[in-house]
Amino acid sequence: MSIQGTTKSASSEVKTLPYRLYSDPAVLTEEMEKIFASSWQFVGHISQVRNAGDFFTCEVAGEPILVIRGKDEELRAFYNVCPHRATKLEKATEGQKKILQCGYHGWTFNLDGSLHRAPNFKDVDDFCAGEACLRSVRLEELASLIFVNLDDNAVPLAASYGDFFDDLGTFSFLGELKKVDSKTRVIKSNWKAFIDNYLECDHCPIAHPGFMATLDMSQYRIIQCENYSIQGTIVKPEKQVGSIELDKAEMQGGRFYWLWPNLMITIYPGPGNMSLIQMVPIDHETTLGVYTYLFRDENLTQEEQDLRVFMEQVRDEDVELVELEQIGFRSRAFQKGKFSPTEHAVLQFHEMVLKALNIEA
Numbered sequence: 001m002s003i004q005g006t007t008k009s010a011s012s013e014v015k016t017l018p019y020r021l022y023s024d025p026a027v028l029t030e031e032m033e034k035i036f037a038s039s040w041q042f043v044g045h046i047s048q049v050r051n052a053g054d055f056f057t058c059e060v061a062g063e064p065i066l067v068i069r070g071k072d073e074e075l076r077a078f079y080n081v082c083p084h085r086a087t088k089l090e091k092a093t094e095g096q097k098k099i100l101q102c103g104y105h106g107w108t109f110n111l112d113g114s115l116h117r118a119p120n121f122k123d124v125d126d127f128c129a130g131e132a133c134l135r136s137v138r139l140e141e142l143a144s145l146i147f148v149n150l151d152d153n154a155v156p157l158a159a160s161y162g163d164f165f166d167d168l169g170t171f172s173f174l175g176e177l178k179k180v181d182s183k184t185r186v187i188k189s190n191w192k193a194f195i196d197n198y199l200e201c202d203h204c205p206i207a208h209p210g211f212m213a214t215l216d217m218s219q220y221r222i223i224q225c226e227n228y229s230i231q232g233t234i235v236k237p238e239k240q241v242g243s244i245e246l247d248k249a250e251m252q253g254g255r256f257y258w259l260w261p262n263l264m265i266t267i268y269p270g271p272g273n274m275s276l277i278q279m280v281p282i283d284h285e286t287t288l289g290v291y292t293y294l295f296r297d298e299n300l301t302q303e304e305q306d307l308r309v310f311m312e313q314v315r316d317e318d319v320e321l322v323e324l325e326q327i328g329f330r331s332r333a334f335q336k337g338k339f340s341p342t343e344h345a346v347l348q349f350h351e352m353v354l355k356a357l358n359i360e361a
Contacts (some may be wrong), residue, residue, distance in 0.1 A: 014335035017350045022190040022329040025284040027357075032281070035261050040140070040147040040157050042263050043067060045294060046157075047144070047178035049075060050095065053111060054145045055169045056094040059280075061150055065137060066090050068097070070111040077139035077148045078113050083132050089125060104151050109134055110130035143168045144175055149189065161259055162226030168257075168265075173272030177294040184290050187319050189326040191262060191279040191287040192353065197325075198256075198264050198277075199229060199345040216308070221344045226350075235316050259344070260352055266311070271304055272296050275311055285326055 021027050038267040041060045044067060048056050055068035064080035068090065082089050082102040089102050089109075095217040108116040113134035129155055133331045142165045143360060147157050158165055168174070187194065201220060201297065222231040232255045257265040264277040274294040279287050291312075295304055328334075339347055354360070 009058060014339050014347060016196075016330070016346075017353060018336055019329045019334065020046060021353070021357075022192060022326070023285060028190075028281055028284040030357055031353075032061050034358075035353070036281075037063075037156065038149070038151045039261050040149045040154070040160055040259075041146050042145060042259075042276060043077075043145060044146045045177070045179045045292070046146060049146075051096070053096045054094075055090065055097060055129055057092065058283070060137075060148055060176065063150060064088055065148060066100075066134075067139065067146060068100075068111055072112070074110075074112070074201070075139060075141060075146070076113060077137040079137060080136040081135070082107055082135065084118070089134070100166070102272050107132075144177065146214060160227050164225065164257070164259065169258050171267060171272075171274075173296070174274070176296050177272060177274055178298070180293045180295045180298050180300070182290065182292045184288055185319065186282070187279075187287045187289050188285065189287055189319075189322040190329065191281045192278075192349075193322040193325050193329070194279045194287065194318065195258065195262065195264075195320050195349055196346050199231075199258055199349055200343045201231070201342075202340055202342060203321065222342075224345055224348045225354070229348065231256045231257050231345070254257075258349075259355075260349075268307055268311075270300065273304065273307065278314070285329075286303055289315075289319070 011144055012353070034300050037060075041059065043058045043065065048054065049067060049069040052069050052071045052073060055066060058065050058067070065077055066080040067077045069075055080089050082104065084105055084107050087102055087104040089100060090097075091103070097111070100106070102109075106117075106119045110116050113133040113136060118132060122219070125314065131272065138152060140147055140149075143155055143185070149157075199222070201222070220231070223229060231289070255267045259265070262279045266275045266277075267273060268275075272295070276290075276292040276294075278290040278292075280290060291306060300308065
Protein backbone atom coordinates (compact mmCIF):
# COMPACT_ATOMS: atom_id res chain seq x y z
CA MET A 1 0.00 0.00 0.00
CA SER A 2 1.23 3.49 -0.71
CA ILE A 3 0.07 6.98 0.06
CA GLN A 4 0.51 10.12 -1.92
CA GLY A 5 1.47 13.24 -0.04
CA THR A 6 0.27 16.69 -0.92
CA THR A 7 2.41 18.61 -3.36
CA LYS A 8 2.02 21.89 -1.52
CA SER A 9 5.11 22.82 0.48
CA ALA A 10 5.62 25.41 3.15
CA SER A 11 8.03 28.26 2.58
CA SER A 12 9.23 31.40 4.30
CA GLU A 13 6.84 33.35 2.08
CA VAL A 14 3.85 31.65 3.72
CA LYS A 15 2.98 32.89 7.17
CA THR A 16 1.70 30.88 10.10
CA LEU A 17 -1.58 31.35 11.89
CA PRO A 18 -1.85 34.83 13.45
CA TYR A 19 -0.56 34.64 17.00
CA ARG A 20 -3.82 36.13 18.27
CA LEU A 21 -5.42 32.73 17.52
CA TYR A 22 -3.22 31.33 20.29
CA SER A 23 -3.86 34.09 22.83
CA ASP A 24 -7.42 35.38 22.35
CA PRO A 25 -10.02 33.73 24.63
CA ALA A 26 -12.80 34.50 22.12
CA VAL A 27 -11.06 32.29 19.55
CA LEU A 28 -11.23 29.24 21.80
CA THR A 29 -14.98 29.73 22.29
CA GLU A 30 -15.40 29.55 18.54
CA GLU A 31 -13.04 26.57 18.24
CA MET A 32 -14.99 24.56 20.80
CA GLU A 33 -18.10 24.78 18.66
CA LYS A 34 -16.66 24.73 15.14
CA ILE A 35 -13.80 22.28 15.72
CA PHE A 36 -14.18 20.15 18.84
CA ALA A 37 -17.97 19.78 18.82
CA SER A 38 -18.01 18.77 15.15
CA SER A 39 -15.04 16.40 14.90
CA TRP A 40 -14.44 12.81 15.94
CA GLN A 41 -12.84 12.72 19.37
CA PHE A 42 -11.00 9.73 20.77
CA VAL A 43 -12.45 8.76 24.16
CA GLY A 44 -11.14 5.30 25.00
CA HIS A 45 -9.98 1.82 24.11
CA ILE A 46 -12.10 -1.27 23.63
CA SER A 47 -10.33 -2.99 26.55
CA GLN A 48 -12.07 -0.57 28.94
CA VAL A 49 -15.57 -1.83 28.04
CA ARG A 50 -15.25 -5.48 27.12
CA ASN A 51 -18.15 -6.76 29.28
CA ALA A 52 -21.82 -5.82 29.65
CA GLY A 53 -22.13 -3.02 32.20
CA ASP A 54 -18.54 -1.81 31.81
CA PHE A 55 -18.46 1.99 31.49
CA PHE A 56 -16.22 5.02 31.58
CA THR A 57 -16.91 8.75 31.62
CA CYS A 58 -15.13 11.60 29.89
CA GLU A 59 -15.63 15.11 28.55
CA VAL A 60 -15.82 16.21 24.92
CA ALA A 61 -16.02 19.89 23.94
CA GLY A 62 -17.12 20.70 27.48
CA GLU A 63 -19.87 18.07 27.44
CA PRO A 64 -19.97 15.23 30.00
CA ILE A 65 -20.08 11.87 28.19
CA LEU A 66 -20.83 8.31 29.35
CA VAL A 67 -19.68 5.29 27.32
CA ILE A 68 -21.17 1.94 28.34
CA ARG A 69 -21.51 -1.64 27.09
CA GLY A 70 -25.16 -2.72 27.11
CA LYS A 71 -26.60 -6.07 28.14
CA ASP A 72 -27.06 -6.71 24.41
CA GLU A 73 -23.25 -6.25 24.00
CA GLU A 74 -23.84 -3.01 22.08
CA LEU A 75 -21.45 -0.18 22.84
CA ARG A 76 -23.20 3.18 23.28
CA ALA A 77 -22.44 6.74 24.30
CA PHE A 78 -24.76 9.17 26.07
CA TYR A 79 -24.59 12.66 27.45
CA ASN A 80 -23.84 12.02 31.11
CA VAL A 81 -26.81 14.17 32.10
CA CYS A 82 -30.11 13.20 33.75
CA PRO A 83 -33.11 14.33 31.63
CA HIS A 84 -35.03 15.32 34.77
CA ARG A 85 -32.95 18.22 36.15
CA ALA A 86 -29.68 18.12 34.19
CA THR A 87 -27.71 16.58 37.05
CA LYS A 88 -24.51 14.80 36.13
CA LEU A 89 -25.61 11.18 36.18
CA GLU A 90 -22.51 9.06 36.75
CA LYS A 91 -19.75 10.53 38.94
CA ALA A 92 -17.18 7.73 38.69
CA THR A 93 -14.56 7.78 35.94
CA GLU A 94 -15.05 4.07 35.22
CA GLY A 95 -16.69 0.98 36.63
CA GLN A 96 -19.36 -1.68 36.17
CA LYS A 97 -23.12 -1.15 36.50
CA LYS A 98 -26.28 -3.23 36.10
CA ILE A 99 -28.37 -0.08 36.06
CA LEU A 100 -27.66 3.67 36.08
CA GLN A 101 -29.07 5.87 38.84
CA CYS A 102 -29.18 9.62 39.28
CA GLY A 103 -28.13 10.71 42.75
CA TYR A 104 -30.53 13.66 42.85
CA HIS A 105 -34.08 12.27 42.61
CA GLY A 106 -33.35 8.59 42.13
CA TRP A 107 -34.27 8.22 38.47
CA THR A 108 -32.84 4.99 37.06
CA PHE A 109 -31.92 4.06 33.49
CA ASN A 110 -31.27 0.83 31.67
CA LEU A 111 -27.88 0.30 30.03
CA ASP A 112 -29.41 1.12 26.64
CA GLY A 113 -30.34 4.59 27.93
CA SER A 114 -34.05 3.93 28.30
CA LEU A 115 -35.86 5.05 31.46
CA HIS A 116 -36.22 2.36 34.11
CA ARG A 117 -38.00 4.24 36.92
CA ALA A 118 -38.85 7.84 37.80
CA PRO A 119 -39.95 7.64 41.47
CA ASN A 120 -41.33 11.19 41.74
CA PHE A 121 -43.50 10.73 38.62
CA LYS A 122 -45.23 7.47 39.57
CA ASP A 123 -48.65 9.14 40.03
CA VAL A 124 -48.46 11.38 36.96
CA ASP A 125 -50.78 10.09 34.24
CA ASP A 126 -49.38 12.05 31.29
CA PHE A 127 -45.71 11.45 32.07
CA CYS A 128 -44.00 10.76 28.75
CA ALA A 129 -41.32 8.15 29.34
CA GLY A 130 -40.09 8.51 25.76
CA GLU A 131 -38.79 12.00 26.54
CA ALA A 132 -37.08 10.80 29.69
CA CYS A 133 -34.39 8.62 28.12
CA LEU A 134 -30.72 9.48 28.13
CA ARG A 135 -29.68 11.47 25.08
CA SER A 136 -27.41 9.44 22.83
CA VAL A 137 -24.12 10.57 21.27
CA ARG A 138 -22.69 9.20 18.04
CA LEU A 139 -20.09 6.53 18.74
CA GLU A 140 -17.91 4.44 16.45
CA GLU A 141 -15.14 1.95 17.16
CA LEU A 142 -12.39 1.11 14.69
CA ALA A 143 -9.01 -0.60 15.18
CA SER A 144 -9.87 -1.03 18.90
CA LEU A 145 -10.19 2.76 19.37
CA ILE A 146 -13.45 4.40 20.48
CA PHE A 147 -14.49 7.80 19.12
CA VAL A 148 -17.54 9.99 19.66
CA ASN A 149 -18.88 12.97 17.73
CA LEU A 150 -21.35 15.53 19.08
CA ASP A 151 -22.51 16.28 15.53
CA ASP A 152 -25.35 13.90 14.69
CA ASN A 153 -24.80 14.55 10.97
CA ALA A 154 -21.03 14.09 10.90
CA VAL A 155 -19.35 12.04 8.17
CA PRO A 156 -18.74 8.47 9.43
CA LEU A 157 -15.44 7.90 11.21
CA ALA A 158 -13.81 5.70 8.56
CA ALA A 159 -14.67 8.18 5.81
CA SER A 160 -13.30 11.12 7.80
CA TYR A 161 -9.63 10.11 7.67
CA GLY A 162 -8.91 8.72 4.23
CA ASP A 163 -7.05 5.42 4.47
CA PHE A 164 -5.84 5.94 8.04
CA PHE A 165 -7.72 3.03 9.57
CA ASP A 166 -6.63 0.74 6.75
CA ASP A 167 -3.04 1.63 7.52
CA LEU A 168 -3.46 1.30 11.28
CA GLY A 169 -5.11 -2.07 10.77
CA THR A 170 -1.89 -3.48 9.35
CA PHE A 171 -0.64 -3.76 12.93
CA SER A 172 -1.96 -7.22 13.79
CA PHE A 173 -1.42 -6.83 17.54
CA LEU A 174 -3.92 -4.00 18.06
CA GLY A 175 -6.66 -6.35 19.28
CA GLU A 176 -4.30 -7.77 21.90
CA LEU A 177 -3.54 -4.42 23.52
CA LYS A 178 -5.16 -3.04 26.62
CA LYS A 179 -5.13 0.31 28.32
CA VAL A 180 -2.34 0.05 30.88
CA ASP A 181 -2.26 3.61 32.16
CA SER A 182 -3.33 7.18 31.50
CA LYS A 183 -1.61 10.31 32.73
CA THR A 184 -2.55 13.97 32.47
CA ARG A 185 -0.44 17.10 32.54
CA VAL A 186 -1.46 20.74 32.59
CA ILE A 187 0.47 22.55 29.88
CA LYS A 188 0.74 26.33 29.99
CA SER A 189 0.17 26.78 26.29
CA ASN A 190 -2.60 26.96 23.69
CA TRP A 191 -3.62 23.51 22.41
CA LYS A 192 -2.57 24.31 18.83
CA ALA A 193 1.02 24.98 19.85
CA PHE A 194 1.57 21.36 20.84
CA ILE A 195 0.07 20.17 17.55
CA ASP A 196 2.38 22.53 15.64
CA ASN A 197 5.33 21.12 17.53
CA TYR A 198 4.33 17.51 16.85
CA LEU A 199 3.95 18.11 13.13
CA GLU A 200 7.53 19.15 12.45
CA CYS A 201 10.93 17.81 13.37
CA ASP A 202 13.06 20.85 12.58
CA HIS A 203 13.39 21.23 16.35
CA CYS A 204 14.48 17.63 16.93
CA PRO A 205 18.27 18.10 16.56
CA ILE A 206 18.14 20.85 19.19
CA ALA A 207 15.50 19.60 21.62
CA HIS A 208 15.49 15.78 21.35
CA PRO A 209 19.00 14.29 21.57
CA GLY A 210 17.63 10.90 22.66
CA PHE A 211 15.17 10.83 19.76
CA MET A 212 17.94 11.74 17.31
CA ALA A 213 20.18 9.00 18.66
CA THR A 214 17.45 6.35 18.37
CA LEU A 215 15.97 6.95 14.90
CA ASP A 216 17.58 7.32 11.49
CA MET A 217 16.73 10.95 10.93
CA SER A 218 18.41 11.04 7.53
CA GLN A 219 15.44 8.99 6.29
CA TYR A 220 12.76 10.84 8.28
CA ARG A 221 9.65 11.81 6.33
CA ILE A 222 6.39 13.62 7.10
CA ILE A 223 3.49 12.97 4.74
CA GLN A 224 0.16 14.82 4.59
CA CYS A 225 -2.95 12.70 4.03
CA GLU A 226 -6.70 13.27 4.17
CA ASN A 227 -7.35 14.95 7.55
CA TYR A 228 -4.30 13.28 9.05
CA SER A 229 -0.56 13.05 8.59
CA ILE A 230 2.04 10.38 9.17
CA GLN A 231 5.72 10.68 9.97
CA GLY A 232 8.56 8.30 10.61
CA THR A 233 11.77 6.93 9.23
CA ILE A 234 11.71 5.55 5.72
CA VAL A 235 13.91 2.68 4.59
CA LYS A 236 13.14 2.79 0.88
CA PRO A 237 11.52 6.06 -0.20
CA GLU A 238 10.05 6.13 -3.71
CA LYS A 239 9.56 9.57 -5.16
CA GLN A 240 7.57 10.68 -8.15
CA VAL A 241 7.80 13.97 -9.99
CA GLY A 242 5.46 16.52 -8.45
CA SER A 243 4.45 14.34 -5.52
CA ILE A 244 5.72 12.11 -2.75
CA GLU A 245 4.77 8.47 -2.83
CA LEU A 246 6.03 6.31 0.02
CA ASP A 247 5.45 2.73 1.00
CA LYS A 248 4.11 2.90 4.56
CA ALA A 249 5.45 -0.59 5.25
CA GLU A 250 8.94 0.87 4.94
CA MET A 251 8.47 3.03 8.04
CA GLN A 252 10.45 0.67 10.25
CA GLY A 253 11.73 3.14 12.84
CA GLY A 254 8.43 4.12 14.37
CA ARG A 255 5.18 5.54 13.07
CA PHE A 256 3.72 8.81 14.32
CA TYR A 257 0.20 9.84 13.30
CA TRP A 258 -1.72 13.05 13.80
CA LEU A 259 -5.52 13.05 13.34
CA TRP A 260 -7.49 16.25 13.00
CA PRO A 261 -7.86 18.11 15.22
CA ASN A 262 -6.06 17.09 18.44
CA LEU A 263 -5.09 13.41 18.52
CA MET A 264 -1.61 11.96 18.10
CA ILE A 265 -0.95 8.21 17.92
CA THR A 266 2.49 6.64 18.18
CA ILE A 267 3.56 3.06 17.53
CA TYR A 268 7.19 2.26 18.24
CA PRO A 269 9.12 -0.76 16.99
CA GLY A 270 9.53 -3.66 19.41
CA PRO A 271 6.84 -5.30 21.56
CA GLY A 272 3.26 -4.44 20.57
CA ASN A 273 2.51 -0.93 21.80
CA MET A 274 0.49 2.18 21.14
CA SER A 275 0.46 5.52 22.88
CA LEU A 276 -2.02 8.32 22.35
CA ILE A 277 -1.75 12.02 23.11
CA GLN A 278 -4.75 14.35 23.21
CA MET A 279 -4.59 18.09 23.62
CA VAL A 280 -7.75 19.20 25.46
CA PRO A 281 -8.17 22.97 25.89
CA ILE A 282 -8.68 24.22 29.45
CA ASP A 283 -8.64 27.85 28.40
CA HIS A 284 -7.07 29.87 25.59
CA GLU A 285 -3.54 29.46 26.95
CA THR A 286 -3.79 26.33 29.10
CA THR A 287 -4.17 22.77 27.84
CA LEU A 288 -4.67 19.38 29.44
CA GLY A 289 -2.35 16.84 27.85
CA VAL A 290 -3.84 13.34 28.15
CA TYR A 291 -1.34 10.52 27.62
CA THR A 292 -2.70 6.99 27.21
CA TYR A 293 -0.46 3.91 27.13
CA LEU A 294 -1.48 0.59 25.56
CA PHE A 295 0.51 -2.62 25.91
CA ARG A 296 -0.34 -6.31 25.92
CA ASP A 297 -0.09 -6.60 29.70
CA GLU A 298 -0.10 -4.34 32.77
CA ASN A 299 3.15 -5.93 33.97
CA LEU A 300 5.56 -4.19 31.64
CA THR A 301 8.79 -5.85 30.63
CA GLN A 302 12.01 -3.93 31.12
CA GLU A 303 12.01 -3.14 27.39
CA GLU A 304 8.48 -1.73 27.63
CA GLN A 305 9.36 0.28 30.74
CA ASP A 306 12.37 1.74 28.95
CA LEU A 307 10.19 2.63 25.97
CA ARG A 308 7.72 4.45 28.19
CA VAL A 309 10.52 6.42 29.86
CA PHE A 310 11.82 7.35 26.41
CA MET A 311 8.38 8.56 25.26
CA GLU A 312 7.89 10.65 28.40
CA GLN A 313 11.31 12.23 28.04
CA VAL A 314 10.50 13.38 24.50
CA ARG A 315 7.14 14.77 25.64
CA ASP A 316 8.68 16.64 28.57
CA GLU A 317 11.10 18.27 26.14
CA ASP A 318 8.19 19.29 23.89
CA VAL A 319 6.16 20.74 26.76
CA GLU A 320 9.04 23.02 27.75
CA LEU A 321 9.23 24.32 24.18
CA VAL A 322 5.53 25.12 23.75
CA GLU A 323 5.30 26.80 27.16
CA LEU A 324 8.13 29.13 26.14
CA GLU A 325 6.34 29.70 22.83
CA GLN A 326 3.12 30.77 24.57
CA ILE A 327 5.02 33.62 26.21
CA GLY A 328 5.93 34.88 22.75
CA PHE A 329 2.38 34.53 21.46
CA ARG A 330 1.31 37.19 23.97
CA SER A 331 4.11 39.54 22.96
CA ARG A 332 3.62 42.54 20.66
CA ALA A 333 6.95 41.75 18.96
CA PHE A 334 5.49 39.73 16.08
CA GLN A 335 2.03 38.96 14.75
CA LYS A 336 2.82 35.81 12.75
CA GLY A 337 5.63 33.31 12.31
CA LYS A 338 7.44 31.95 9.26
CA PHE A 339 7.34 28.44 7.79
CA SER A 340 10.49 26.59 6.86
CA PRO A 341 10.33 24.60 3.57
CA THR A 342 9.91 21.35 5.56
CA GLU A 343 6.98 22.42 7.75
CA HIS A 344 4.31 21.34 5.25
CA ALA A 345 2.37 19.27 7.81
CA VAL A 346 2.06 22.31 10.08
CA LEU A 347 0.85 24.30 7.08
CA GLN A 348 -1.82 21.65 6.47
CA PHE A 349 -2.99 21.93 10.08
CA HIS A 350 -3.11 25.73 9.93
CA GLU A 351 -5.13 25.68 6.73
CA MET A 352 -7.63 23.33 8.36
CA VAL A 353 -7.96 25.61 11.39
CA LEU A 354 -8.55 28.65 9.19
CA LYS A 355 -11.14 26.78 7.14
CA ALA A 356 -12.99 25.57 10.23
CA LEU A 357 -13.09 29.07 11.67
CA ASN A 358 -13.92 30.63 8.28
CA ILE A 359 -10.93 32.97 8.45
CA GLU A 360 -9.05 34.18 5.38
CA ALA A 361 -5.34 33.37 5.40
